[in-house]
Structures are given as structure tokens and as C-alpha cells.
Amino acid sequence: MHHLTKFAWASAVLPYPSSCSHEFLTLVLSMVEQRLSQMNSPGAHSLLWSLWAVGHPISVGTAFTKWLRLNVDLSNMSTVVDVLLMDAEWQRSIDESFWLCLLIPASRTGSPQKVIAKWSRMAELPNWVVQSSEPWDLSKVERNRPELAKYLQRFSALQKWVQPTSSNHWDKLSALIDFVDVRLKWGIPEFPATPLQLLSLLDTFAQSREHWLKVAGGAKAEVLEHAFGSRKWKDFEIALECGTFVGYTATRLAVQMWRKGAGTINARVMTIEVDPVQACIARHFLDLAGLARAVEVAIGQVKDVVPRVIDDFGARSLGFIFMDYKGSIFHSDLQLLEHLGALAVDGMEVADNVALPGAPLLLWHLAFGPSWTLVAYAMVEFFEPNTEDWMALGKYTGPAGDAPPAPASWERLSWHTDHMRRRACGLRPTEGDMFEEDRVVYSRHIRRHFTAAGIEAQPWVGPSDLDFEEEHS
Numbered sequence: 290m291h292h293l294t295k296f297a298w299a300s301a302v303l304p305y306p307s308s309c310s311h312e313f314l315t316l317v318l319s320m321v322e323q324r325l326s327q328m329n330s331p332g333a334h335s336l337l338w339s340l341w342a343v344g345h346p347i348s349v350g351t352a353f354t355k356w357l358r359l360n361v362d363l364s365n366m367s368t369v370v371d372v373l374l375m376d377a378e379w380q381r382s383i384d385e386s387f388w389l390c391l392l393i394p395a396s397r398t399g400s401p402q403k404v405i406a407k408w409s410r411m412a413e414l415p416n417w418v419v420q421s422s423e424p425w426d427l428s429k430v431e432r433n434r435p436e437l438a439k440y441l442q443r444f445s446a447l448q449k450w451v452q453p454t455s456s457n458h459w460d461k462l463s464a465l466i467d468f469v470d471v472r473l474k475w476g477i478p479e480f481p482a483t484p485l486q487l488l489s490l491l492d493t494f495a496q497s498r499e500h501w502l503k504v505a506g507g508a509k510a511e512v513l514e515h516a517f518g519s520r521k522w523k524d525f526e527i528a529l530e531c532g533t534f535v536g537y538t539a540t541r542l543a544v545q546m547w548r549k550g551a552g553t554i555n556a557r558v559m560t561i562e563v564d565p566v567q568a569c570i571a572r573h574f575l576d577l578a579g580l581a582r583a584v585e586v587a588i589g590q591v592k593d594v595v596p597r598v599i600d601d602f603g604a605r606s607l608g609f610i611f612m613d614y615k616g617s618i619f620h621s622d623l624q625l626l627e628h629l630g631a632l633a634v635d636g637m638e639v640a641d642n643v644a645l646p647g648a649p650l651l652l653w654h655l656a657f658g659p660s661w662t663l664v665a666y667a668m669v670e671f672f673e674p675n676t677e678d679w680m681a682l683g684k685y686t687g688p689a690g691d692a693p694p695a696p697a698s699w700e701r702l703s704w705h706t707d708h709m710r711r712r713a714c715g716l717r718p719t720e721g722d723m724f725e726e727d728r729v730v731y732s733r734h735i736r737r738h739f740t741a742a743g744i745e746a747q748p749w750v751g752p753s754d755l756d757f758e759e760e761h762s
């Protein structure tokens with residue numbers, strides 16, 4: 290089964306003619322259906338994504354519903370829901386609430402489940418959907434979350450939603466929902482007071498190590514606002530955030546857009562999140578802040594969702610893009626947007642975590658690509674005054690071709706940043722956790738490559754900093 294689903298994935302990503310991959314995937318589907326009891330969550334995810342990626346005539350929703358009808362255990366498949374939702378959003382399908390309700394059994398009890406129920410409009414799991422109520426044991430973990438199996442000793446009680454990163458991830462998000470729900474002013478949201486109150490609540494919650502949230506706050510928020518304000522906005526242009534998490538920066542972008550749009554709230558911010566439960570939390574907060582009609586939270590991987598920018602808003606509509614997810618793929622997703630013709634000429638790109646864990650290939654693309662002008666800012670990490678990170682600001686000067694290929698050493702460096710990302714997520718237990726001193730050393734290592742190529746960052750000194758135009762005049 291494992292090999293079948295890997296082959297299916299390979300047939301979707303390798304450049305085969307689509308007729309070959311369609312035939313091959315039809316064959317894999319029929320073989321899989323005869324062995325459904327052996328299916329696991331990652332395999333199901335690969336296979337459904339492959340069907341979607343090649344535009345197979347059997348839709349992912351039809352295939353998955355058939356598996357459920359064949360009595361596959363939902364608790365062995367729950368991680369496929371992001372593909373089902375991404376497909377449903379592309380198709381504007383009415384099945385979205387049904388797919389959302391599949392998330393409930395595998396999510397943390399309490400507030401996360403309530404938030405999912407809100408967006409699944411109380412849809413209920415039909416009684417023909419099988420889901421085992423047995424507590425999780427090693428075999429369940431191996432089948433559903435094989436990446437967790439090696440780290441079991443970290444968890445005292447095994448629950449379906451645990452993450453290797455931090456065993457308290459979902460507890461923290463549950464506490465965050467409760468914290469915001471009881472404090473955000475009730476009644477009709479006022480603009481911009483209620484979104485600003487939401488931002489301040491999220492800042493307050495995050496100001497303890499125990500509650501730390503991976504959002505672009507503090508100096509990084511200042512850089513974002515600076516970049517946002519450094520261009521003249523046209524009425525039809527939108528801002529895109531890649532990596533939503535709980536909607537913190539999406540809220541900030543909506544407020545900025547309101548300021549630029551002379552007080553009108555139009556649907557001009559789009560944000561993309563691969564984790565459907567986090568997307569539900571972000572939608573909930575944005576809704577409480579009165580921003581549901583200003584911000585579209587799309588579910589899926591950035592590379593699969595960004596073509597919707599063209600579909601929904603048109604060519605050259607992207608005035609601003611904030612990349613805040615996995616630095617080693619920023620450059621390829623940005624190139625996709627360039628090739629699609631989505632970026633406005635003079636559009637701004639801002640990327641976070643460029644020096645820690647690092648986004649070397651993006652920096653190379655912005656520094657040496659003929660379509661970009663780069664400015665990098667250096668700042669220290671929240672709570673870690675010795676740890677330096679960079680944000681990269683690129684100004685798109687119009688389509689002028691690709692950057693020369695990055696040296697092999699930069700490709701290797703990019704690969705290594707993923708290794709560090711996995712380690713920071715607890716996925717390298719034999720190498721131990723990342724402590725502050727590891728981050729200081731790693732950032733220095735990454736920056737040495739940048740400075741050797743002649744790329745320097747200027748220290749971010751606050752909102753009164755020079756504006757982009759002046760820096761290049």
C-alpha cells in the first residue's frame with residue numbers, strides 16, 4: 290500500500306503526459322479499493338492529492354466518499370481533509386461543511402471542536418461513517434501519524450491530535466480561543482477598533498513563553514506595515530498572506546487595507562493555511578473582529594491555492610504578498626505567481642525567517658533576479674535578544690526573466706534549513722531540541738553565506754525608517 294501511494298504521487302509530480310498518469314491512477318485506485326483496510330492517513334493524502342493534481346476525472350470527493358462507504362475507518366484517514374477542502378473551495382462546492390465536520394472527531398475536544406462546528410454549520414457525521422472509538426495505541430500511531438511513532442516517549446497520554454513539536458500545541462490554541470472569546474467586545478464590531486483589540490489580545494496572550502505564538506509581531510509587524518505603506522494601492526489590488534496560523538497578520542493586513550482604501554472594507558485580503566483546524570480558528574477570530582467579508586481564508590498548500598488569485602481577482606492584482614510558512618519553498622511559490630502573471634508591477638513581497646531557519650533560495654532570487662529589487666532588514670527574535678533573523682522585502686519591477694541558478698552550496702543550504710525546521714519541530718529527537726544558543730549559531734551560519742554573496746541586511750530601526758524608494762535612489 291505504501292509503495293502504491295508513493296508511485297501515485299510520483300506519477301503526479303513527474304512530467305508524464307496526463308493521459309498516462311490518469312490511466313495509472315485509475316489502476317492504483319482500483320488496487321487500493323481492494324486493500325482499503327491497509328490504507329493509512331499519509332497514503333490516502335498522497336493518493337487524493339495526486340488525483341487532484343493531475344485533474345483526474347474521478348474527483349477527490351467522490352473517491353473519498355466511496356472509501357467511507359466501503360467502511361474505511363475515518364480515524365485512519367482524517368489527515369486527508371485539507372485536500373478535500375482545498376478541492377471543494379476551488380469548485381465552490383456545497384460539500385465544504387460536510388468535509389469540515391469530518392475534522393471534529395480527530396480534533397481536540399472543547400473550543401477547537403466548537404469552532405469547527407461553527408464553520409461546518411453543525412453538519413453531523415452520517416451514521417454510515419465508521420470511526421473507531423478505541424483509544425490510540427502504537428498501531429494507530431504508526432498508521433495515522435507515522436512521523437510520531439518514534440517520539441512516543443514524549444507523550445504521557447496519547448491523543449489523536451498531539452504534535453511532535455509541542456505536546457501542548459492544541460491545548461494552547463484551545464486556551465487562546467477561550468481567552469479571546471471572553472474578552473473581545475461583544476456586539477457589532479467597530480472598525481478599526483475591534484480588529485485592533487483582537488491584535489492586542491493576541492499580543493497579550495503570546496507574551497509568555499508558555500503561550501508563545503508563531504506570529505509576525507513586534508518589529509516584524511512594523512516591517513510589514515512599512516512595506517505595505519510603501520506603495521500606492523489601486524482599488525482592485527489585493528494582499529496575500531501565505532501561512533495564516535490563527536489570523537494575526539491577516540487581521541493586521543485587513544486594517545492596513547482599510548487605511549489605504551479610505552475606510553471601505555472590501556474582500557481584499559486572502560490568506561492561505563494548510564491546516565484546516567487552524568484555518569477554522571482564524572476564520573472564527575476574523576469573524577469576531579468583523580473581518581469575515583474583508584479576509585478570505587483559503588485552505589490548502591500555497592502552491593495549490595495561489596492560482597485562485599488569478600481566478601478570483603484577475604491578472605496583476607497582487608499588490609502585496611507576505612510569505613510566512615516554509616522558507617525552502619518560498620522561491621518556487623513566488624516564481625509560480627510570477628509565471629501566472631498575478632503580481633502587480635511595483636508589488637511588494639515580504640518574507641519572514643529568511644536567516645532563521647532561512648530562505649536562501651528566495652533571497653538569491655530577489656537579490657539576483659532581474660525582476661526584483663531587494664532590501665533586507667535584520668532584527669532580533671522576540672524574547673531572544675542574541676538571535677538575529679532577517680525579513681526580505683522584494684519590489685517586483687515587472688517580468689524580466691529568471692535569476693541565474695543559485696550555486697549548489699546554496700541549494701544544499703536550503704535543504705539543510707528544512708532539516709533545522711524539522712529539528713525545531715521535534716522531528717529529530719536524536720539531535721535534541723533547538724535551544725537559544727543553537728539558533729544563534731545557526732542564524733550566523735546562514736548569514737555567512739548571504740554576506741559572502743554580497744547580500745547585507747540593514748538593522749530595522751523602527752517605523753520611521755527610510756522608505757523603499759529613497760533606499761534605491
Ligand SMILES: C[S@@+](CC[C@H](N)C(=O)[O-])C[C@H]1O[C@@H](n2cnc3c(N)ncnc32)[C@H](O)[C@@H]1O
Pocket residue numbers: 503504505506530531532533534535536537538539561562563564567589590591592613614615
Ligand atoms: C508562522 S505560521 C504563520 C503566522 C502568520 N503569518 C501570522 O503572522 O499571523 C506558519 C503557518 O503556515 C502554515 N503552513 C505551513 N506550510 C504551509 C503550506 N505549504 N501552505 C499553506 N500553509 C502552510 C502552518 O500550518 C502555520 O500555520
